[in-house]
Amino acid sequence: MPHKFISFLISLLFALSFQTVFSQSTPKIRQLEKERNELHKRISESETLLKSTGKDVKSQLDNLSLITGQISERKKYLSSVQKDINSIQQEINRLESELKTLGAELKQKQARYEKSLKYLHRNSSIQEKLMFIFAADNLSQMYRRLRYVRQYADFQRLKGEEIKNKQAEITEKKKVTEETYNAKVELLRHQEAEKKKLEEQEAERKKILSSIQNKQIQIRKELEIQRKAANRLNSEIDRLIAIEVEAARKKAEEERRRRQAAAKKKATEEQDKPVKEQMDVYRVDESDSKLSGSFERNKGKLPVPVTGAYVIIGHYGQYQVEGLRNVRLDNKGIDIKTKQGAMARTIFDGEVTAVFQYNGLANVLVRHGSYISVYCNLESVIVKKGSQLKTRDVIGQINTDADGNTVLHFQLRKETAKLNPEQWIVR
Structure with a gap:
């Protein structure tokens, strides 16, 4: 049956589209988080390296080299964090754009469905359906009209399911958008904490430089x-x-x-x-x-x-x-x-x-x-x-x-x- 088959294809495409969109977001955030955690772990481990306790120039130069290397690593890490923040913001923009599109599609489907329901309501009595069927000129036409009435009912049911699926898709999209936004907020907090650590390291470096400037x-x-x-x-x-x-x-x-x-x-x-x-x-x-x-x-x-x-x-x-x-x-x-x-x-x-x-x-x-x-x-x-x-x-x-x-x-x-x-x- 053409209408039923077309409706089934539409529903299937919507389901596949939803699944693809959802899979493109959260895993991306997780991958960025995994890579970032590996970098941060390396930096944290490097901070456990011992500094020399000597007061001679050699010891101070050794400590200067160590703190300079740690500062360089943290700057690279902060650069990667900023790239991740930008990437997450792009993801948020994409999700919000898709939400807007989905909302417009839902309104359009709801308007069409409402229009078809009004028509169905005006012509939904048993007598009207029977009159439409028995007014056929012959048995062949009567069978086609009977099949049409059934197909139209199925078509209306499928349209209702499409709207329901679209609403579910929007709900999930909102959920993913919120998760992505929360990931950005958390990353911004982390960025501020790392900047403070960087400031502390740079202050320590200045202190070492000050102690050896005249040597x-x-x-x-x-x-x-x-x-x-x-x-x-x-x-x-x-x-x-x-x-x-x-x-x-x-x-x-x-x-x-x-x-x-x-x-x-x-x-x-x-x-x-x-x-x-x-x-x-x-x-x-x-x-x-x-x-x-x-x-x-x-x-x-x-x-x-x-x-x-x-x-x-x-x-x-x-x-x-x-x-x-x-x-x-x-x-x-x-x-x-x-x-x-x-x-x-x-x-x-x-x-x-x-x-x-x-x-x-x-x-x-x-x-x-x-x-x-x-x-x-x-x-x-x-x-x-x-x-x-x-x-x-x-x-x-x-x-x-x-x-x-x-x-x-x-x-x-x-x-x-x-x-x-x-x-x-x-x-």
Whole structure:
């Protein structure tokens, strides 16, 4: 029956539309909340990292680096909170717009239904229906009229159900809108609390800066000591990486020659064809290339190379220390402060190509195809040269110095080129 079938389709479409709209809202808010909670948990954990109790310049610089790193993390978190607030507001606007549309549709349906009910009321007596049926010219027409009367009654019933469903849809939409609005209000409260914490941290940072502002000579001496130590370490890292790159180049060259010989044997007609290669360019074999490809595809997703709570206290490259006059740092990697007993872990599948000592501490190089990750300042290691590692495998325990600082110095290279690790690890 056409009318009945059409009404059924309309009701079904309304039900599906309601289900889709409802599923698009609350889960979205929950997903934002889940991601935000993970970020907040990381920040809260980083606040448990101990500050140095020493009064010397080194201790104060260490504390300055820690509080600066925590401030940077909280600012990033507040930025993500603001994005979530904006996203929730967009969701509220969308829901309110849909509510308005649904309200207009309901009024339209109610007006049509009311009109049809009035008509039905004027022509609803049994006698009128019987007269309409028996006034038919023949039995065939009488059957069609009888079927029409039944279909019209069914059609009216379905229209009533449509209105009922539309009212239920509006009720649920209002509920979702209210939940979304409450989520925004709660998030705004949370944002204000985080801003207060940020203000407290910035006040603490100003206090540290104030205590060392007039100690420029001591600061320069301390930074010079750190710079010389870093240069010696970087020289050793550069030397070992150069050896590794050369070894890989030779391996690739041997592989090229082997394939070339196999090709000549299979196709003797090409024996005299010259095959030119640049011998001074670093090349990896086929398996290394595949690994490098996977590594590159994970840019921005690689795990942080430490276990437990952490905060980045030293960034890559050259940069001015905010608040200190003429204090400029140059870092070949990043420095990650964590808790005593924390372990260094590999960021990706790879092979340990070097384990070396410097100033009584261990340092490890792990090759991932064309990429090499470097883990420095380890108290002990549980790997050796040639060890095959999987992502997040533990390499060793990070050293804790006399002042209680547990810091991993981490570098990332592509062949000999230095990379910014913060662009590769998940943040």
